[in-house]
Amino acid sequence: MTYISPEKLADDAKNVLEELNARIEPLKPKDRMAIPAQEMPSQDPAVRRGNMEEVALGYTPEQAKLEAERCLQCKNAPCIAGCPVAIDIPGFIQAIADGDNLKAIDIIKESSLLPAVCGRVCPQESQCQAPCTVGKALKSVGQAVNIGRLERFVADWEREQGLIETPTVKPETGKKVGIIGTGPAGLTVAADVRREGHAVTLFEAFHKPGGVMIYGIPEFRLPKAIVQKEIDTLTAMGCELKTNFVIGRTRKIIDLLEQDGFDALFIGTGAGLPRFMNIEGENLVGVYSANEYLTRSNLMRAYDKERSATPIFESEKVAVLGGGNVAMDAARTAVRLGAKEVHLIYRRTEVEMPARVEEVAHAKEEGVIFHLLENPKRILSDEKGWVSGIECLRYELGAPDDSGRRRPVAIEGSEFEIDLDTVIVAIGNDSNPLIRQTTPGLETNKWGNIIADKTGKTSLDRIFAGGDIVLGAATVILAMGEGRIAAASINKMLVED
Amino acid sequence: MNRILEKKQLSETVFQMRIDAPLIASERQAGQFIILQLCKDYGERIPLTIADADPDEGSITIIFQAVGGTTKKLAQMNVDDKIAALVGPLGTPTHIENFGTVVCVGGGIGVAPLHPIAQALKAAGNKVIIIMGARNKELMILEDEMRAIADELIICTDDGSYGRKCLVTEPLKELCEQEPKPALAVAIGPPIMMKFCAETTRPYKVPTQVSLNTIMVDGTGMCGGCRVTVGDETKFVCVDGPEFDGHLVDFDNMISRLGSYKKQEAGDHHCKLDDV
Ligand SMILES: Cc1cc2nc3c(=O)[nH]c(=O)nc-3n(C[C@H](O)[C@H](O)[C@H](O)COP(=O)(O)OP(=O)(O)OC[C@H]3O[C@@H](n4cnc5c(N)ncnc54)[C@H](O)[C@@H]3O)c2cc1C
Ligand SMILES: Cc1cc2nc3c(=O)[nH]c(=O)nc-3n(C[C@H](O)[C@H](O)[C@H](O)COP(=O)(O)OP(=O)(O)OC[C@H]3O[C@@H](n4cnc5c(N)ncnc54)[C@H](O)[C@@H]3O)c2cc1C
Ligand code: SF4
Ligand code: SF4
Ligand code: FES
Numbered sequence: 033m034t035y036i037s038p039e040k041l042a043d044d045a046k047n048v049l050e051e052l053n054a055r056i057e058p059l060k061p062k063d064r065m066a067i068p069a070q071e072m073p074s075q076d077p078a079v080r081r082g083n084m085e086e087v088a089l090g091y092t093p094e095q096a097k098l099e100a101e102r103c104l105q106c107k108n109a110p111c112i113a114g115c116p117v118a119i120d121i122p123g124f125i126q127a128i129a130d131g132d133n134l135k136a137i138d139i140i141k142e143s144s145l146l147p148a149v150c151g152r153v154c155p156q157e158s159q160c161q162a163p164c165t166v167g168k169a170l171k172s173v174g175q176a177v178n179i180g181r182l183e184r185f186v187a188d189w190e191r192e193q194g195l196i197e198t199p200t201v202k203p204e205t206g207k208k209v210g211i212i213g214t215g216p217a218g219l220t221v222a223a224d225v226r227r228e229g230h231a232v233t234l235f236e237a238f239h240k241p242g243g244v245m246i247y248g249i250p251e252f253r254l255p256k257a258i259v260q261k262e263i264d265t266l267t268a269m270g271c272e273l274k275t276n277f278v279i280g281r282t283r284k285i286i287d288l289l290e291q292d293g294f295d296a297l298f299i300g301t302g303a304g305l306p307r308f309m310n311i312e313g314e315n316l317v318g319v320y321s322a323n324e325y326l327t328r329s330n331l332m333r334a335y336d337k338e339r340s341a342t343p344i345f346e347s348e349k350v351a352v353l354g355g356g357n358v359a360m361d362a363a364r365t366a367v368r369l370g371a372k373e374v375h376l377i378y379r380r381t382e383v384e385m386p387a388r389v390e391e392v393a394h395a396k397e398e399g400v401i402f403h404l405l406e407n408p409k410r411i412l413s414d415e416k417g418w419v420s421g422i423e424c425l426r427y428e429l430g431a432p433d434d435s436g437r438r439r440p441v442a443i444e445g446s447e448f449e450i451d452l453d454t455v456i457v458a459i460g461n462d463s464n465p466l467i468r469q470t471t472p473g474l475e476t477n478k479w480g481n482i483i484a485d486k487t488g489k490t491s492l493d494r495i496f497a498g499g500d501i502v503l504g505a506a507t508v509i510l511a512m513g514e515g516r517i518a519a520a521s522i523n524k525m526l527v528e529d
Numbered sequence: 530m531n532r533i534l535e536k537k538q539l540s541e542t543v544f545q546m547r548i549d550a551p552l553i554a555s556e557r558q559a560g561q562f563i564i565l566q567l568c569k570d571y572g573e574r575i576p577l578t579i580a581d582a583d584p585d586e587g588s589i590t591i592i593f594q595a596v597g598g599t600t601k602k603l604a605q606m607n608v609d610d611k612i613a614a615l616v617g618p619l620g621t622p623t624h625i626e627n628f629g630t631v632v633c634v635g636g637g638i639g640v641a642p643l644h645p646i647a648q649a650l651k652a653a654g655n656k657v658i659i660i661m662g663a664r665n666k667e668l669m670i671l672e673d674e675m676r677a678i679a680d681e682l683i684i685c686t687d688d689g690s691y692g693r694k695c696l697v698t699e700p701l702k703e704l705c706e707q708e709p710k711p712a713l714a715v716a717i718g719p720p721i722m723m724k725f726c727a728e729t730t731r732p733y734k735v736p737t738q739v740s741l742n743t744i745m746v747d748g749t750g751m752c753g754g755c756r757v758t759v760g761d762e763t764k765f766v767c768v769d770g771p772e773f774d775g776h777l778v779d780f781d782n783m784i785s786r787l788g789s790y791k792k793q794e795a796g797d798h799h800c801k802l803d804d805v
Contacts, residue, residue, distance in 0.1 A: 237749050239569050239614040276616035278749055282552050304751040308763065315758050315782055317789050324752035332746070333571055341573035341598050342746075343793035417785035464750050466768070 035397065038073035038089055045070060045094040052101065061104050065166060069175050070099040072390070077397040081367050084251045084335055087394055088152070096185040100129035102166060103177045110163035111179060117513045119143040121160060121179055128182055134195070136186045144183075145220050145516075148191060148258045149245060150509050151184025153357075155388050159509070174389075191261060198268040202229035207526045210235065210294040212279045212467070215243020216508045217300035217499025219262055220515030221522070222271050225298075228523045232271040233294075237278045240331060243302055244500075245508070247331040248323070250361050252368070253391070256330075280470035289494060295529070296494045296522045299482060300515065303461040303500035309353065313411030314457070318345060318419035322354070322362040322458035329365050344369065347454035351375045351422050352400075353408060354458035355385040360392065362456045363400045374400045375450060379407035379427050379440045405429070405440060409447065411455055421451045461505045479504060488518030496522055530611040534588055539670040542595045543638060544604050545580070551587030553579070553617045559649040560623030560740070560772055562642075563589070564748045566614040567602050575599045576745045576767070578642035579618060589617075592641035592670065619748045620771050623738075627654040628712040632704050632735075634660045634697050634726055636718025640671050642740055643717045644678075650715075651678045658711070659683070660700050662718070666691035697722065698729045705733035713738065716775060720784050727775035739775035741766045744787060757783050 048067065052059070073089040074080075080087055091099065103125040111121045120139050127136035140147045154160070160179045161167060167176025190196055207230040211218045214236040226232045240246055242259045267273060279285060279301075288294045306321035308314050325344070328334040332342035350371045352363040355378035366374045376395065378385060381404050385392060396402065405427040412421040426446035429438040463480045475483045475491035481504055488496040498514030500506055535547040553563060557579045566572040581590040595604040606612075623646050631650050635643035640661055651657045659679040663669045664687045676682050683700045684692025693700070697718075704711055714737040716726035723739040730737045743755040743766045750768040757764055758779035764770065 237616070238747065239566060239574075239616075276614050278616060278619070281617065281619055281749075282556065304749075306751070306753045308753070310763075315756055315763060315779075315786070317785050321753040324746055324754040327746055327752055332573070336571070339571045341568070341571055343790040345789070346793065417782060466749065 035074075035077060036071060037076070041071055041073045041095065042092045044068075045092060045098050049094045049098055052098070059101065064102050064104055065169060067098055067102050069102065070095040070178060070181070072178075072181055074394075077394075077399075080252065081398050084368060086255050087252050088390070090188055091181055091185045096128055096182060097131070099178050099182055100125045103129070104165055106165050110165060111160045111177070114163045115143075115160040116507075116509050117143045117516070119160075119183075124186070125177065125179070125182060128186060133186050133189050137190045140183060140186065144509070144512065145223055146216055146262060146508065146512055147183050148187035149216070149254060149262075150512070151180050151182075151187055152254055153249065153388075153507075154180050154509050155507065156180035157389050191258070196261065196265065198265055199223065199227055201227055201269050204231070205229045205526065207231065207295045207529070208233070208293055209522060209526075210288050210292075210297045211300065212285075212297065213237075213243060213300040213302055213499070213501075214241035214263070214273070215300055215302050215499060215511060216245065217302075217501075217511040217515040217518075218243070218298065219266065220512045221298045221300065221496075221498070221519045222266050223269070224516060224519030225522055226266070226269045226271050228526075230295075230523075230526060232266075234266070234271060234273045235277045235279050235283075236273070236275045238331065239275050241273060241275060243300075247327045248358070248361070250326065250330055250365055252364065253361065278466070280466040285467065285471045285474075285495065295526060296496065298488075298515075298518055298522065299467060299490070299495065299497040299501055300499045300511070301464060301467055301501045303505040304464045305462040305480075306457070307460045307462060308457055309408065309459060311408060311410050313413055313419070316411055316413050316419045317417055318347075318453055319411060319455045319457065320345070322352070322358045322456050323461065325362050325456050326358075326365060329369065335365075335369060345454055347371045349373045349375075349450075349452045350454040350456060351377055351408075351450060351452050352456045352458055353377050354460070355380065355387060356458065356460070357387045357391060358460075359458035360387045360395050362458050364391075364395055364398055366454070366456065367398050367400065371454070375403055375452075376400050377403045377406050377408060377422075377424060379405065380437070381405060381429070384437055407440070407442070408455075412449065419453055419455055421449050422455060423447055423449050461500075463501050463504070467501075484518075486517075487521040488514060489521060494525070530613060531615045533606060533608050533610050533612070536606075536608055539592065540668050542604075543592065543668070543670050544595065545590060545592045546603075547583075547588050547590050548612060548615065549587060550589045550615055550617075553615070554582040554587050554589050555584045557582050557589065557618035558622035559625060559645040560642075561618035561620045562748075562771065563591070563615055563617030564619060564745065565603075565612050565616075567599060567606075567612065569613050572613060573599045574614075574746060574748070576619070576742070576748060578645075578740075580641045580644055592638070594638040616748070619767060621769065623649065623772055625649045625653050630656040630658065630709070630711045632658045632660065632701060632711045632714045634662075634701055634714065634716040634718070634722075635675075636662045636697055636716075636722040637664070637668065638670070639716075639718030639722070639740075640675065643715065644671055644674060646715055646717075646740075647675065647678050656680045658704065660685065660697050661692075662686070662697035662722070664688065696725070698725050701726060701729050705730055705735050710735055712736075714775075715739075720780055720787065723775060723778075724780035724784075727778070727780070731776055737775035738772050739778060740771045741773060741778065741783060742771070742787075743783060744789060757786075
């Protein structure tokens with residue numbers, strides 16, 4: 033895909049829109065499908081390699097209007113079933129087409145509390161956009177209506193117009209709810225529970241709230257100001273925020289219930305335990321988990337070398353191991369921190385990569401070198417114990433495994449080496465055991481995830497859980513969806529008390 | 530935010546501070562640490578052992594050596610100044626029981642983390658022999674506090690300016706040669722000292738606990754930056770430790786990992802202490 037400048041995209045959209053506006057008869061489905069799918073304007077790859085600013089710039093009003101006109105307003109709306117929180121997609125898109133952005137955002141907010149975030153980071157191509165009729169008719173998911181971009185457009189519009197209102201809070205009930213973790217799951221529960229008039233205290237281990245949205249996903253993909261705005265809204269609603277507070281250490285779950293007077297608790301502590309590959313050389317100097325690398329850069333702002341006191345490795349040649357969003361974020365961060373070569377090593381093919389399609393495309397545009405069907409065997413060391421390279425094996429696809437994906441098999445004797453000074457391991461996260469270890473009776477499964485029923489309730493009375501700590505490493509929208517369900521259960525329980 | 534209640538200078542580069550932190554003071558146990566930050570936007574998160582705590586007053590005591598950016602800034606702060614962020618107590622508490630005779634070896638600033646452990650071992654009924662080492666007399670800290678706990682106190686300096694002129698491993702070896710041998714050795718200090726203490730006790734099969742001071746970021750098991758090789762396994766110091774079996778720790782790997790940021794730390798940073 034060649035890079036098209038934002039100016040050209042804006043001009044093209046203006047021209048097409050003028051033609052449409054000049055028409056007298058209403059658009060037929062055939063006409064709608066002829067409207068070109070609107071590309072996302074983005075920073076020039078050559079420029080953005082050197083800055084942390086957001087890559088995707090957002091639709092112009094004309095682009096949004098055009099993209100909205102592409103929607104066929106299907107009666108059965110298959111897209112809705114693809115969205116984990118069942119947003120009324122044709123409803124909000126029609127409002128954009130009608131020029132009523134306020135109505136559009138109101139429709140979205142009936143189902144989602146974080147549209148500016150989800151519009152940016154949802155894996156749309158495998159969720160809402162996968163079943164879209166337009167994409168099906170044009171025989172490519174890439175041609176589906178760009179629902180996520182439209183969602184982002186109206187959410188940004190609302191924020192930029194200063195229209196975000198603090199939701200009204202019902203009269204105080206005197207009930208107290210504690211929320212552990214301030215990722216998308218925790219923030220959602222806070223909003224929904226506080227609205228009903230219950231007192232809310234959020235506990236966060238880090239010095240800043242927001243979970244992965246703050247420490248993991250980089251600024252160039254999700255500006256921190258957007259997440260901060262959500263948190264400001266919660267504090268304006270009267271939620272109390274306690275940062276630097278590790279539940280299980282500073283205070284235990286049982287103490288919150290028995291001594292501190294909480295009537296209900298929600299655990300949304302995420303999946304924050306980095307997996308390693310258990311290969312030789314993994315503890316050499318220069319080997320990082322993606323969590324560490326991204327936390328140093330995002331939360332600790334190590335990319336701002338002038339001001340930040342936290343150091344980050346100044347790498348020349350980097351290998352990132354993995355093929356998900358985390359791997360793309362680490363690779364693209366390394367590019368921005370000045371690495372001359374960034375290799376991404378993934379043992380399957382691009383089709384199986386769990387990362388969002390847009391992130392893969394952006395990483396390629398920024399010069400990340402993709403090694404597909406390859407996997408590291410061991411990390412090589414110099415005499416001082418620092419990384420000097422990596423030895424990999426080539427793979428080929430064998431028979432399909434249980435998940436239906438063809439299993440990669442190593443090709444014997446295919447070893448080769450790449451010279452490196454940094455290796456970033458991004459092969460996934462398990463759940464942090466701290467709460468489990470310090471809360472007797474809290475049931476977890478064999479992967480250490482907390483077990484919660486359909487209502488979000490755990491094995492312990494008055495304790496609910498949701499998000500990655502229940503699902504295993506998943507997505508923002510699923511965490512938010514689980515938060516909504518748990519909040520409804522908490523509200524119901526507190527009314528019945 | 531956590532107010533500094535008292536500040537003392539123990540040697541040219543070592544400082545002691547009592548800080549307001551009621552929740553941490555009431556929960557902490559021997560062997561645990563805190564992470565602090567002097568500026569929320571740009572400050573580094575650094576781990577320091579909780580050297581002592583007073584749950585009634587709601588305060589904790591830290592003792593630190595001004596070695597780099599953050600510790601030097603902290604050393605310039607004064608009573609009534611506030612620490613921007615302080616989180617804890619972190620880490621697994623020391624396993625304390627009545628072992629019999631225990632040798633506690635502290636080198637340099639390592640005496641600070643050793644103090645609460647020696648105190649707890651004494652309270653559990655152990656006979657506590659303490660070996661304290663420093664480069665010279667000036668750098669010896671907490672002597673009175675340790676003397677108050679010790680059944681026997683041995684002081685060594687590298688230059689002989691105080692106590693015996695030797696490394697801490699010399700008296701440690703003598704104790705291991707005696708019968709009965711100590712039931713346990715606890716060694717805390719610079720990594721190289723801990724490595725040689727472990728080598729000293731190994732032939733005598735005296736179980737040896739060390740407390741590792743790796744580089745950390747979150748301190749809750751999220752980043753893996755603090756990992757060390759212990760036996761055949763990778764362990765996270767902040768949650769699995771900080772104490773480990775010294776006979777199993779790969780000290781050479783740990784020492785090279787500590788040097789990860791030598792180049793970057795050499796420069797100065799311009800974070801204003803805006804939250805102070
Ligand atoms: C680098 C990266 C990129 C990603 N990209 C995408 C993407 O593009 N799209 C997408 O949909 N998803 C993405 N994800 C996944 C998504 O971010 C997570 O699924 C989502 O954030 C989970 O939300 P959560 O609320 O369950 O937990 P988290 O966001 O993980 O938040 C948990 C919070 O709890 C705190 N906490 C943990 N333990 C304690 C404790 N004991 N006491 C107090 N606080 C505690 C943590 O510090 C953290 O702030 C990405 C994840 C990563 C790491
Ligand atoms: C669990 C734990 C408990 C600790 N307890 C104490 C304590 O009670 N008192 C105390 O003075 N120190 C203690 N430390 C060490 C302390 O954290 C470091 O001295 C501190 O992080 C240095 O930060 P800085 O910004 O001042 O120096 P930096 O500028 O970051 O570093 C200065 C020099 O010290 C080296 N260094 C960096 N981090 C560490 C580290 N973690 N350990 C050793 N050297 C390091 C660097 O390579 C550099 O050469 C402890 C460490 C851990 C992990
Ligand atoms: S929340 Fe995500 S899945 Fe649902 S409509 Fe928006 S972008 Fe699609
Ligand atoms: S499936 Fe596609 S075209 Fe149909 S309503 Fe949904 S977004 Fe519009
Ligand atoms: S400091 Fe991050 S895992 Fe230990």
